[in-house]
Amino acid sequence: MNLHFICNGQAVQIDVEPNARAIDVLRDVLGLTGTKEGCGRGECGACTVLLDGKPVNSCMVLAGKLEGRTVLTIEGVAGADGSLHPIQEAFLDVGAVQCGFCTPGMVLSTKALLDENDSPTIDEIEDALSGNLCRCTGYGKIVDGVLEASERLAQGTQEHGAKP
Amino acid sequence: MNVIGKKVRKVDGQELITGRAKFAGDYRFPGMVYGSVKRAGVPAGRITKIDADAARQLPGVVDVLTAADIPGPNLIGVLPPFDQPLLASDEIRYDGESVVLVIAESAEIARRAAEKVSVTINPYDPILTVDDALAPDARKIHETGNVTFTKKLIKGDAAAAFEGADVIVEGVYETSNQDHAYLEPETVCAVPGRRITLYASCQSPFHIRGHVAANLNLPASSVKVVQASTGGSFGGKDDVATEIGALACIAALRLNRPVMIAHERAESMIGSNLRHAARIRCKTGATKDGKIVARDVNVLLDGGAYASESPFVTMKTLIHAAGPYTIENLFVESTTVYTNKTYCGAFRGFGVPQVTFASESQIDELADKLGMDRLEIRRLNGLKAGDANATGQVYQQSVGLQETITKIAESVETSAPTTEDDRYLYGTGYACVAQGISNGAEGVDVTGASVQMSQDGSVLVGIGLTELGQGSRTVWAQLASAILGVSLDRVSVRLVDTDGVHDSGPTVASRSTTVGGMAVLKAAEEVKKSLVTMAGLMMKTDAENIELRDGFAILKMDDNARIPIPDVATAAYWTGFPLMNLAFSKAPDADYDHDTHQGDVYIAYNYGTHRMDVRVDKLTGQVKVLNHLAAHDVGKVINPLGLEGQIEGASLIGFGFAHMEKIRYRDGIIQNANFADYALPSIKDRIPTATIPVEDHNPTGPFGAKGAGEPPVAAAGAVFANAVSDAVGVRFERLPITREDIVEAIERGNHD
Ligand code: FES
Ligand code: FES
Numbered sequence: 002m003n004l005h006f007i008c009n010g011q012a013v014q015i016d017v018e019p020n021a022r023a024i025d026v027l028r029d030v031l032g033l034t035g036t037k038e039g040c041g042r043g044e045c046g047a048c049t050v051l052l053d054g055k056p057v058n059s060c061m062v063l064a065g066k067l068e069g070r071t072v073l074t075i076e077g078v079a080g081a082d083g084s085l086h087p088i089q090e091a092f093l094d095v096g097a098v099q100c101g102f103c104t105p106g107m108v109l110s111t112k113a114l115l116d117e118n119d120s121p122t123i124d125e126i127e128d129a130l131s132g133n134l135c136r137c138t139g140y141g142k143i144v145d146g147v148l149e150a151s152e153r154l155a156q157g158t159q160e161h162g163a164k165p
Numbered sequence: 166m167n168v169i170g171k172k173v174r175k176v177d178g179q180e181l182i183t184g185r186a187k188f189a190g191d192y193r194f195p196g197m198v199y200g201s202v203k204r205a206g207v208p209a210g211r212i213t214k215i216d217a218d219a220a221r222q223l224p225g226v227v228d229v230l231t232a233a234d235i236p237g238p239n240l241i242g243v244l245p246p247f248d249q250p251l252l253a254s255d256e257i258r259y260d261g262e263s264v265v266l267v268i269a270e271s272a273e274i275a276r277r278a279a280e281k282v283s284v285t286i287n288p289y290d291p292i293l294t295v296d297d298a299l300a301p302d303a304r305k306i307h308e309t310g311n312v313t314f315t316k317k318l319i320k321g322d323a324a325a326a327f328e329g330a331d332v333i334v335e336g337v338y339e340t341s342n343q344d345h346a347y348l349e350p351e352t353v354c355a356v357p358g359r360r361i362t363l364y365a366s367c368q369s370p371f372h373i374r375g376h377v378a379a380n381l382n383l384p385a386s387s388v389k390v391v392q393a394s395t396g397g398s399f400g401g402k403d404d405v406a407t408e409i410g411a412l413a414c415i416a417a418l419r420l421n422r423p424v425m426i427a428h429e430r431a432e433s434m435i436g437s438n439l440r441h442a443a444r445i446r447c448k449t450g451a452t453k454d455g456k457i458v459a460r461d462v463n464v465l466l467d468g469g470a471y472a473s474e475s476p477f478v479t480m481k482t483l484i485h486a487a488g489p490y491t492i493e494n495l496f497v498e499s500t501t502v503y504t505n506k507t508y509c510g511a512f513r514g515f516g517v518p519q520v521t522f523a524s525e526s527q528i529d530e531l532a533d534k535l536g537m538d539r540l541e542i543r544r545l546n547g548l549k550a551g552d553a554n555a556t557g558q559v560y561q562q563s564v565g566l567q568e569t570i571t572k573i574a575e576s577v578e579t580s581a582p583t584t585e586d587d588r589y590l591y592g593t594g595y596a597c598v599a600q601g602i603s604n605g606a607e608g609v610d611v612t613g614a615s616v617q618m619s620q621d622g623s624v625l626v627g628i629g630l631t632e633l634g635q636g637s638r639t640v641w642a643q644l645a646s647a648i649l650g651v652s653l654d655r656v657s658v659r660l661v662d663t664d665g666v667h668d669s670g671p672t673v674a675s676r677s678t679t680v681g682g683m684a685v686l687k688a689a690e691e692v693k694k695s696l697v698t699m700a701g702l703m704m705k706t707d708a709e710n711i712e713l714r715d716g717f718a719i720l721k722m723d724d725n726a727r728i729p730i731p732d733v734a735t736a737a738y739w740t741g742f743p744l745m746n747l748a749f750s751k752a753p754d755a756d757y758d759h760d761t762h763q764g765d766v767y768i769a770y771n772y773g774t775h776r777m778d779v780r781v782d783k784l785t786g787q788v789k790v791l792n793h794l795a796a797h798d799v800g801k802v803i804n805p806l807g808l809e810g811q812i813e814g815a816s817l818i819g820f821g822f823a824h825m826e827k828i829r830y831r832d833g834i835i836q837n838a839n840f841a842d843y844a845l846p847s848i849k850d851r852i853p854t855a856t857i858p859v860e861d862h863n864p865t866g867p868f869g870a871k872g873a874g875e876p877p878v879a880a881a882g883a884v885f886a887n888a889v890s891d892a893v894g895v896r897f898e899r900l901p902i903t904r905e906d907i908v909e910a911i912e913r914g915n916h917d
Contacts, residue, residue, distance in 0.1 A: 034191035035184020037396070039348045040430040044840035047348055075184030085182065093178045096806035099814060100634025101181025102188065102348040102396025130848045134840065136346050136397050137634045139813035140851035142806075 006067040008033070009077025023062040024048045027074055035075035035105045039134070046133030049106035050074045056113045058132070075105035078112065087157060088112055088150040097146035099137035106133050111147050120151055167714075168643045168653050169868055172806045176642045176658060177632060181394070189352035189366040189393035194423035197354070198227055198268050200409075200416055201275035201426070203282040204436060205253065205262040208291035208505040208833030209306075212255055212264065212284060219281040220267055225274035228420055229282070230266040235415060237380035241407045242472055248307055249404070249471040249508070251380060251411050257286055258306055258470035260834050261436035261507055263408070268416050268424060276429075291505040291833040295444065295465045298502040306470065306503040313468045313501040314476040318483040318762035320557060321494035326459035330450025334530040338447060338523035339899040342467075342828035343440040343821070344433075345512055346845050349396020351405050351437060352427040355413035362389045363414055367406035368398045368631055370661050371668040380411040381418065388414065392661040398633040399818070400511030404473050405437035434838040438473050438510035439828055441466040441501065443482075443519035449527045455535055455542045462486040464499035464520060466509070473510030475501040481601070482516040483762055485879075487555035488524040489566050489599035489772050490546040495555055497762075505833050513815060514878035517600050518822055522900055525596040525883035530896065539887075543597050543774070544570050554599070554770075557763045563871065565798025565861030566597065566772035572796040572857045573774045590781040590911075592892025596883035597774045600876035601767030602866075603676045603752045610676065610752035610768070613667025614684035616645055616692050617745035620738050622716070622731035624649055626688075627659040627666040630681045635874050636807035637677040641685045643803055644867050648689035649696070650713025651730055667747060677874075678803065679769065680750050682867035687748035695742035700733045702740075752865070768865040771876045773797040775816075775884040777852075781892045783911055786904030788824065788889060790852040795880065797856070800863030800871040812856045812877045819881030821846045823900050824889075854881075 002019045005012070008031060015030055027033045027050065036059055039047035043061040050059045051073040052066075078086045085093075088111050098104050107130065114121055114129035121129070126147045135143060180186035203220075217229045232239055232254035239254065240247040253262045265282045269275035292298050298311040305311060327333060353365040361381075367373055370390040378385040390410070395402065409426040417424040428436065446463040464482045468475040479499045486497045501509075532542040548554055550564040573595070604610040614628040624645050632638040638658040646653045659665060693713060700718035701708040704726060711718050718733045720726035738744055757764025778792040795812050802808050825844040829836045837843045862869035882900065890896050895910045 028191075029193075032193070033184075034187070037188070037349070038190070039350070039396075040840050042430065042839060042841070045348060045430075079183050085179075089182045093174045093182055096172075096175070096810050098175060098178050098181050099636065099810055100347070100349070100395065100397040101178075101186055102634075104181050105184045108182065127848050134348060134845055134847060136348055136399070136818070136845070137814045138810060139815075139817035139854060140846075140848045141813045141854060142810060143848070144851075 002065065004064060004068055006069060007071040009074060017064045019065060021064040022060055023064050023067055024059040026064045026067070027059060033074045033076050037102055037105060039102065046106045046110065047103055049109045049133060051109050051113055054113060054116060056110045073109065075108060078108060087153040088115065091150035091153055092146040095142050095145040095149050097138060097142040103133060103135040107135065107143055111150065115151055115154060119155055121147070167647055169647045170802050170805070173639060173643065173653055173804055175636055176639045176653065176656065186394040188349060188396055189354055189364050190427050192354045192364050192393070194356055197423040197425055198270055198420065199272040199275045199425050200266055200268050200413060201272065201279040202263040203265040203267065203279040203284060205257040205260055205264055205284065205286060207257060207286050207288050208260045210257045210286040210288035212253065212257060213287050214285040215265060216283045217265055220278040223274060223278045223281060225270040226267060226278045227270065228268040228416060230416060235380055236382040239380065241376045241404065241411065243474050244472065244476050251408055259505055259507055263436065266412050266416060268420065272427065293504055293506065293830065293833050295467050295502050295504065298504050306505065311503045313472050313503055314479045315500035316479055316483055316762065317760065318495060318497040318555065320555065320763060323459045323461050323494040323496040326494035327450045330458050331453040332531060332534045333448060333450040334527050334534060335448040336527065336530070336898055338445045338526060340443045340519045340522060341901060342442045342509065343512065343826045344828055344843060345399045345401035347397025347399060347401060350428040350430055350433040351402055351409060353406060353410045353413045354423060354425040355417035356423045357417045357421050360387050360389055361414050361418060362391060363410050364391050364393045365406050365410050366393055366395045366402055368402045368633060370631065370663050371629060372403065373407050373410050374663050376407045377411045377414050381414055390663045392631050395631065395633050399513040400515065401437060404510055430840065431838040434843065435507060435835050438508050439469070440512040441468060441478060441509040441516065441519065445520060445523040447523045447527055449531060451531050451535065453535065455537050455545050457490060457492050457546045459494040460487060460492050462497040464497070466501040467504050467506065468501040469504055469506040469508035471508035473508050475509065478516040482520045484556055484601065484766060485517045485599065486520045486524060488521060489548050489597050491548055491552045492555070506830060507835065513818060514875050517598070517875065518819060518879040518882045521596070521598050521879035521883045522886055525887060526896060526898070529887050529890065540570060540574055540595050543595065547597060548599065556757060556766050558765045563769055563800055563861045563863040564772065565859045566599065568859045568861065569772055569774040569796035569798055570597070572859060573776045573794055576794055576857065577776070577792065588783060590783060590892040592779050592781065592888045594777045594884045594888030594891055595774065596880050596887055598876050598880040599770045599772050600879065601770050602679050602872045603768040610680055612680045612684040612750045613747060614681065614688050615667065615745060615747045616685060616688035618649065618692055618734050620731065620735040622651055622655060622734050624651055624656040625659060626656065626685055628681055628685060629661055629666045629668050630677045631661050635677070635811060636804060637681065639807055640678050640682060640803045644682055644685045645689045648686065648693055651716055676872060678870050678872045679866040680752055682870060683750035684748050686867045687750060688746040691746035691748060692744055695737045695744060696730065696733050699737035699740060699742055700728055703728055703733065703736060769863045769871045771797055771799060771871055771873055773876050773880045775880040777884040777888040779888040779892055781889060781907060786907035788907070793852045793854045795854055795856055795877055796859055797873055797876060798859040798861045799873045800866050801860050801869035802858050803868065803870050808858060808873055809856045811874050813854045815874065815877035816854045816881035817846050817852060819878040820852050820885055822878065823882040823885040823902060825850065825901055827901050
């Protein structure tokens with residue numbers, strides 16, 4: 002089937018099998034291998050991407066569901082010039098990345114959260130990231146990373162007078 | 166700036182945070198095909214027939230391989246005689262046993278085709294418990310029998326010493342199988358050529374290279390292993406990476422096409438090693454003033470179908486069964502047995518979490534019997550510099566246990582709740598741990614590392630140990646940066662490629678910072694010699710008057726006399742001073758009696774004390790960890806962020822081990838091989854671990870450092886058990902202590 006959608010700001014038009022999974026379209030057709038597969042059953046969050054700004058497990062989404070919609074993967078989070086997003090900077094600064102396999106999904110779930118709620122409580126952070134498993138960090142530094150990012154984004158907003 | 170002890174970003178963080186890092190599953194090569202295996206599906210039996218016709222006929226299937234297609238011995242393992250086949254040819258020893266490999270144009274087709282392979286197995290009654298395995302008339306799982314490995318540690322005369330004990334505690338403690346559950350399932354990608362290249366998610370590339378080559382029936386030099394970015398390992402990506410790595414290479418050479426094999430999550434849980442389930446009978450005697458005089462321990466480990474690292478895990482349990490205490494009379498016997506279950510092997514902690522749970526439970530029981538303070542009894546018996554430990558080894562320094570106890574004692578005012586309430590029970594637990602650093606009794610410990618400087622002053626470190634998320638690359642880069650006086654962003658650490666770095670032995674035993682770091686340090690010192698010699702010539706002074714700092718070679722007596730390091734490096738190059746060095750660090754060989762395990766075993770130990778405060782919900786059994794303090798003697802902190810990350814991550818694995826995680830079998834088949842049914846801690850289960858570093862300088866590590874990756878697992882597991890037991894008022898002798906166990910114990914208590 003023919004599929005049109007916006008991926009990381011670019012219009013995409015591709016031909017795919019109707020029963021293909023979104024994760025395979027992203028990784029194998031578009032070469033966006035930053036999206037990871039940890040379980041293939043919607044249980045780990047490693048494959049999280051944002052669909053119209055909302056986090057979804059791309060292993061559980063059929064490619065057809067992307068039609069006409071907007072997808073953000075980890076490759077689209079940093080600026081076009083390669084400058085890291087404040088969430089990415091914050092994660093690195095606080096040590097929220099160990100093996101990095103859960104990281105793309107964590108960053109995207111965090112982005113979805115902070116786009117909606119610029120000063121989340123710990124409970125809200127835990128709710129937002131409860132579908133993203135991490136075996137390495139023990140999660141403490143991931144929570145720190147989200148808090149740090151929300152502060153930086155708030156400062157950025159004050160400085161620039163607009164939401165980034 | 167000297168970066169030792171500073172919070173620094175991971176040197177490889179940029180690639181990971183942007184999604185650009187290449188994990189094994191991210192490689193794409195033209196013409197690549199995919200492999201999937203048909204597994205036995207029964208825990209024990211003998212193959213009578215394999216019919217793969219239906220699989221072959223599926224469009225997209227390109228090849229089907231059985232044991233007969235393996236050019237080499239079709240065996241892998243850690244210690245000879247190797248006992249694990251890549252593909253089973255006759256005997257089936259566990260449910261996840263690989264029997265047939267199918268190669269197809271897509272992973273999906275390969276999987277469907279593998280399902281269509283029919284393997285007829287004449288089933289045996291599976292042997293599923295250690296008792297059944299050890300029964301005198303038990304069927305032999307391997308020709309050698311059902312005992313994988315057994316050893317003793319004998320120090321003093323425990324039997325006699327119990328006579329003099331005023332109190333004795335005895336118990337049997339059990340722990341369960343735990344899965345590594347790294348987020349990235351095992352994946353490899355083999356690319357044929359004049360030499361074959363294997364990109365692998367793995368822990369010990371040189372070990373894999375040897376096994377892959379042997380099973381290809383080719384010399385090791387014909388195989389190159391490149392470690393892809395690896396999404397966690399924790400001990401788990403050794404045997405299984407070898408297994409699928411060898412299979413992928415064999416298929417790739419047959420087909421002359423690149424072959425990828427990527428495990429699904431269920432395969433990762435069923436078809437790769439687990440933490441050994443253990444049953445530990447432990448007896449400890451003390452005098453009435455609390456001094457432990459004797460301990461007798463019998464450890465039985467359920468090793469599953471193959472030996473894997475079991476011999477070494479067995480030894481580790483022997484050596485660590487006494488905990489970090491001076492006990493003059495010890496008798497420990499440790500045995501691993503084969504059963505028809507998923508094989509067990511290395512998992513962060515390596516046997517120490519199991520025996521530490523038993524040991525620390527008994528310390529609490531002793532304290533209670535004696536009416537002593539639980540921390541005080543640990544202090545009284547805890548090792549100090551100059552004391553002989555369980556193997557009789559004496560360290561004159563870097564035995565920081567007492568300071569970890571002091572830090573824990575000082576750090577919180579007792580937080581016993583002031584208000585009684587009906588719904589909750591509160592408790593506090595303590596646990597101490599010691600964990601040996603380096604291969605020790607497990608083998609010779611040598612590491613090679615190279616450091617090279619380019620004329621632009623940038624530095625490249627090469628070492629055969631792997632980054633698995635633990636932050637070792639950052640530590641090595643910090644060491645090179647500190648010695649060579651260049652900023653951290655000028656230092657890179659090579660990916661491990663068996664062609665490009667020296668064999669450094671396995672990435673195990675918390676040895677990367679200590680043994681690996683020493684090799685990097687030495688190599689950097691040699692490059693430094695060239696630089697200071699050159700700078701001395703340029704400034705017309707002796708080399709010893711020069712220091713390297715902040716990107717310059719600086720005259721010590723005059724800070725203004727300085728030359729940029731790139732200029733010095735360029736001059737050194739043209740003068741013919743070498744800017745690259747390959748150095749070795751070799752730990753002293755373990756020197757001990759193999760019958761009694763008395764002697765010098767490890768180059769150092771990490772010591773730790775944890776405290777945990779919990780609130781237990783009487784109705785639901787839910788445990789809220791209010792406070793978790795983890796004090797560890799790490800010799801010297803190199804990167805506080807990395808250290809905290811290691812302690813926090815390891816602690817949650819220990820918490821999972823003690824409270825949530827358990828591989829469940831029914832009739833030899835794993836019932837919970839997915840993240841919906843296997844309770845992996847999520848962000849909602851996280852515990853508030855606070856790291857308290859203690860720095861008791863270790864002469865055998867770089868800048869005095871020693872490893873910290875493993876010990877918190879054991880301490881966190883044991884401290885959880887002690888805290889919950891304290892809250893509920895009942896000793897729990899089996900891990901995990903689930904909510905159901907807690908509710909049941911409370912109800913039983915109410916009825917008593
Ligand atoms: S891979 Fe999609 S949720 Fe795990
Ligand atoms: S950093 Fe390894 S799984 Fe999260």
